[in-house]
Amino acid sequence: MTDETPVIRIRGLETRFGAQVVHHNLDLDVMRGEVLGVVGGSGTGKSVLLRTIVGLIKPRSGKIEVFGQEMAQLDQMGRRAVESRWGVLFQDGALFSSLTVAQNIEVPLAEYTDLSADTMDRLAAVKISLVGLPADAGDKYPSELSGGMRKRAGLARALAMDPEMVFLDEPTAGLDPIGAADFDKLIRRLQKSLGLTVFMVTHDLDSLWAICDRIAVLAEKRVLVVGTMDTMLRHDHPWVHEYFHGPRARAATGN
Amino acid sequence: MEETNAKLGSVTTGDSDGLLVLTVGGCWNIGGAEKLESSLGAVTPRPGQSVRLDLEPLESIDTAVALVLRKTIKRLESKGHTTELVGARPAHAAFIDLVSTNDRPTVCHPPKENPVTAVIEHVGSGTYGALQEARNVIGFLxxxxxxxxxxxxxxxxxxxxxxxxxxxxxxxxxxxxxxxxxxxxxxxxxxxxxxxxxxxxxxxxxxxxxxxxxxxxxxxxxxxxxxxxxxxxxxxxxxxxxxxxxxxxxxxxxxxxxxxxxxxxxxxxxxxxxxxxxxxxxxxxxxxxxxxxxxxxxxxxxxxxxxxxxxxxxxxxxxxxxxxxxxxxxxxxxxxxxxxxxxxxxxxxxxx
Incomplete structure (x- = not known):
């Protein structure tokens, strides 16, 4: 499923807020077609890492390559070209509140393509259905949706441009266990059928077991270890051990 | 509007045994989908002629392209042409299936208001709002x-x-x-x-x-x-x-x-x-x-x-x-x- 060129290649990343160092000398590769779960304690900079990769936070130093292009070297047009190849799902969906769900999905379509209004509506309808929203959700406003539906709508917007890669920031946080499990299945199904690469920040051990091909643990200001669930279970760093062998972890594995 | 990363493949038409053959080839993606739609839309078969859509040389596809192909097939069928889809790679066929199963009528936009009633409604709600606000201001004071x-x-x-x-x-x-x-x-x-x-x-x-x-x-x-x-x-x-x-x-x-x-x-x-x-x-x-x-x-x-x-x-x-x-x-x-x-x-x- 994966080939050798990483879609994201991070080397020596340093991020700071004032005097507070968030990442120091952080390296990470994300392979094409994989689901990478990023875990770490609160305040270890998981979301900061995601926001740095997509360009919302400027790193102090280090190199971030996406699709083989170094982000810092790109001009505005180059960035736009890269940005149209990824989608981002923020924690609460981050839908535009003055637009309906379908119109939210059409925002990137109208910005980046010259599709006709009819094709855009049809394409929005396809995405709404793909993420498992009912057909009558199309003309609803974000305030009329539940938290889980907002996340699905946010995912539909992230998928609008048929991106090669999606960034998910805690996709299952705030969902009930059934909703969370459904969302996991949805991500896995879409990842398979659309051939997506998924970069997922999560706290949800069930998600890690259910859908992640590899897991990256953020600790001590860097990526402590990357690997499959087996690697995690064998790792002897105290935090990693506690995380993957704690009572909640055992519950997730069913032991 | 601009097309970022637009991939444009080719569309060729041919004739075989009275059949109109539409061959879609190369790389197509969402950036070129509109162009694909207009190329396919320009094709007008003779009345009653069957159409074959050949996807054999197609190299890449996405949901927008799959949707355009589906729309084209629907359009031709509504005009009474029989159509067939051949040569699609399994992955591409799966994509077209995915889009077909998810293409359902959906209301995307809020209903358009009648401009006359909208003005009346606006005046009414404005007046009501002003009165309500006056009451609130006094209450707050x-x-x-x-x-x-x-x-x-x-x-x-x-x-x-x-x-x-x-x-x-x-x-x-x-x-x-x-x-x-x-x-x-x-x-x-x-x-x-x-x-x-x-x-x-x-x-x-x-x-x-x-x-x-x-x-x-x-x-x-x-x-x-x-x-x-x-x-x-x-x-x-x-x-x-x-x-x-x-x-x-x-x-x-x-x-x-x-x-x-x-x-x-x-x-x-x-x-x-x-x-x-x-x-x-x-x-x-x-x-x-x-x-x-x-x-x-x-x-x-x-x-x-x-x-x-x-x-x-x-x-x-x-x-x-x-x-x-x-x-x-x-x-x-x-x-x-x-x-x-x-x-x-x-x-x-x-x-x-």
């Missing part, structure tokens, strides 16, 4: 006065730190903008007033004009409007953000009165700060007028001050200053504050 009265009876309830900080933010920090505006108004009045008064040969009365209007009316009015806009919107943003973050709810569960914690210090701060600001504005306005009178009419500062003292009485000054707190406390800034954010939100948050 009452609540504020009650809270202030409670604070006067129990002075220990006054939040001094907060009060001083608001005096700094709404008063001290407003000095530059208030000063700038009244200085410029002073200059304009001197210049324009001199222009008119010169016709009667009574340029010297420009001093009376500036002095009386600045001290009696303009200094206070300019300050009140500026502070209403400046601090009113700042208060709205602060309290609105606190409401959104449930801070106001938290206060109430902790037994704190949001009116006393949030509203009273701001109102008292404005009552204290406005007269001072208004005085400052008047003085800077006189300064601007004086400079212009000197430059334009040659009225020297000593003469200016002399004329000023004969034109003004103490009551002119006092009338202006008395107006300041009357303009200030609740009406102007709170009107702006509540209007900008929608009184309901702030008030509901505060009153519960």
């Amino acid at each position: 009452g609540m504020t006065l009650m809270a202030i009265a409670r604070c006067i009876v129990h002075p220990s309830r006054i939040r001094w730190t907060s009060l001083i900080s608001h005096i700094e933010h709404s008063g001290l920090n407003a000095l530059p903008i208030v000063g700038l505006l009244s200085f410029l108004i002073g200059i304009v009045m001197a210049y324009q007033g001199a222009d008119q008064l010169r016709r009667f040969g009574s340029e010297i009365f420009v001093v009376n004009l500036i002095g009386i209007s600045m001290l009696r009316e303009l200094g206070t009015l300019l300050t009140a409007i500026l502070v209403a806009g400046r601090s009113g919107s700042a208060y709205t943003a602060q309290i609105g953000s606190m409401t959104a973050h449930e801070e106001v709810d938290a206060m109430r569960t902790l037994g704190l009165s949001p009116m006393e914690v949030l509203v009273v210090p701001r109102v008292i701060a404005l009552v204290v700060a406005l007269p001072i600001l208004a005085f400052f504005a008047s003085m800077v306005g006189l300064l601007g007028g004086g400079i212009m009178a000197w430059v334009e009419l040659g009225i020297r500062p000593a003469l200016f001050i002399d004329r000023l003292s004969s034109a003004l009485t103490m009551s002119t000054f006092i009338v202006g200053m008395v107006k300041a707190p009357r303009y200030s406390p609740s009406l102007l800034p709170w009107w702006v504050a509540t209007k900008a954010f929608g009184l309901q939100v702030v008030q509901k948050a505060l009153a519960g």
Whole structure:
């Protein structure tokens, strides 16, 4: 499923807020077609890492390559070209509140393509259905949706441009266990059928077991270890051990 | 509109045994989907002719391209042509299936309103809103006065730190903008007033004009409007953000009165700060007028001050200053504050 060129290649990343160092000398590769779960304690900079990769936070130093292009070297047009190849799902969906769900999905379509209004509506309808929203959700406003539906709508917007890669920031946080499990299945199904690469920040051990091909643990200001669930279970760093062998972890594995 | 990363493949038409063969090849993606649709749309088979869509040379596909292919097939079938899809790779066929199963009628946009009824509705809801707002403003004024009265009876309830900080933010920090505006108004009045008064040969009365209007009316009015806009919107943003973050709810569960914690210090701060600001504005306005009178009419500062003292009485000054707190406390800034954010939100948050 994966080939050798990483879609994201991070080397020596340093991020700071004032005097507070968030990442120091952080390296990470994300392979094409994989689901990478990023875990770490609160305040270890998981979301900061995601926001740095997509360009919302400027790193102090280090190199971030996406699709083989170094982000810092790109001009505005180059960035736009890269940005149209990824989608981002923020924690609460981050839908535009003055637009309906379908119109939210059409925002990137109208910005980046010259599709006709009819094709855009049809394409929005396809995405709404793909993420498992009912057909009558199309003309609803974000305030009329539940938290889980907002996340699905946010995912539909992230998928609008048929991106090669999606960034998910805690996709299952705030969902009930059934909703969370459904969302996991949805991500896995879409990842398979659309051939997506998924970069997922999560706290949800069930998600890690259910859908992640590899897991990256953020600790001590860097990526402590990357690997499959087996690697995690064998790792002897105290935090990693506690995380993957704690009572909640055992519950997730069913032991 | 621009096409970023648009991939354009090829569309060729051919004929085989009376069959119209449409061959879609190369790489297509969402950026080129519109072009693909128009290329396919330009193809018009003879009536009753069957169409074969050959996807054998197609190298890449996405949901937009799959949707265009599906739309084309539907269009041809609705015109009575039989169609067949051949040569699609399994992955591409799966994509077209995925889109086909998910392509369902969906309402995407809110219904368009009738412009005539929309105007009527707008007027109606505007009137109703204005009445409701009037009631809310009066209610809020009452609540504020009650809270202030409670604070006067129990002075220990006054939040001094907060009060001083608001005096700094709404008063001290407003000095530059208030000063700038009244200085410029002073200059304009001197210049324009001199222009008119010169016709009667009574340029010297420009001093009376500036002095009386600045001290009696303009200094206070300019300050009140500026502070209403400046601090009113700042208060709205602060309290609105606190409401959104449930801070106001938290206060109430902790037994704190949001009116006393949030509203009273701001109102008292404005009552204290406005007269001072208004005085400052008047003085800077006189300064601007004086400079212009000197430059334009040659009225020297000593003469200016002399004329000023004969034109003004103490009551002119006092009338202006008395107006300041009357303009200030609740009406102007709170009107702006509540209007900008929608009184309901702030008030509901505060009153519960």
